[in-house]
Amino acid sequence: PQRELAPSRQAVKGQLSLPVCATDAGLFSILIFRLITFNTAALREMPSGERKAVFGNLSAWEEYIEAVKTRLPGHDEDFYCNTFALGHNKVKERTLANARSIWEASQSSKWTEFCQDLPLSFRDCFKKIGDLHPQGGSKIPGLGILTQYLVCTDLVYSGAVAMPSAEEIGQRIYQLGKGGLRGLQFLGYCDKSPSEEGATAAFV
Numbered sequence: 001p002q003r004e005l006a007p008s009r010q011a012v013k014g015q016l017s018l019p020v021c022a023t024d025a026g027l028f029s030i031l032i033f034r035l036i037t038f039n040t041a042a043l044r045e046m047p048s049g050e051r052k053a054v055f056g057n058l059s060a061w062e063e064y065i066e067a068v069k070t071r072l073p074g075h076d077e078d079f080y081c082n083t084f085a086l087g088h089n090k091v092k093e094r095t096l097a098n099a100r101s102i103w104e105a106s107q108s109s110k111w112t113e114f115c116q117d118l119p120l121s122f123r124d125c126f127k128k129i130g131d132l133h134p135q136g137g138s139k140i141p142g143l144g145i146l147t148q149y150l151v152c153t154d155l156v157y158s159g160a161v162a163m164p165s166a167e168e169i170g171q172r173i174y175q176l177g178k179g180g181l182r183g184l185q186f187l188g189y190c191d192k193s194p195s196e197e198g199a200t201a202a203f204v
Contacts, residue, residue, distance in 0.1 A: 008038050012053035020054055021158045022115035028106035029054045034151050035142050039085035042068050058103040093142040101134035122164035125152045170200030
């Protein structure tokens with residue numbers, strides 16, 4: 001698929017796969033990728049032999065990011081955690097400091113137990129990722145509906161989650177309300193204010 005040719009996905013190719021992604025540490029690693037390292041210059045410029053995407057615990061991540069800063073010094077935080085990673089709109093909640101919240105959420109997720117019967121359904125996975133929360137917090141900073149969807153699609157390509165149906169993708173296009181929906185509107189498949197049913201039918 002074309003999305004797998006994107007620079008960030010190429011940079012972590014083969015690392016965020018089964019059986020790793022079906023463990024708590026694997027979930028932590030996938031969230032670090034999507035919420036911190038995705039679409040960063042640091043991820044692209046780190047030599048492939050030194051680049052890591054799987055972290056067994058928070059300390060392993062902290063050691064790695066310090067090694068990255070030493071290897072690629074003299075940059076501001078956006079070099080290591082891009083607040084514009086998802087497009088033109090800045091997501092100020094994306095910071096390196098979120099790693100602890102991500103770790104806490106992954107540890108309390110019971111993800112390994114959740115992944116006992118694979119593949120997971122896309123619907124169940126989407127809800128599970130949306131329900132993640134750190135200790136004492138209501139949500140992982142920066143984890144919006146788009147990143148929630150992207151984490152699930154990463155897990156589809158890893159083999160941990162079943163490919164969603166066309167109807168499910170249509171529902172997510174409506175919920176996201178972004179480029180996919182605007183594309184359907186531009187092509188005349190649905191009106192400017194479609195219902196969820198209308199947008200889903202237009203995609204299918």
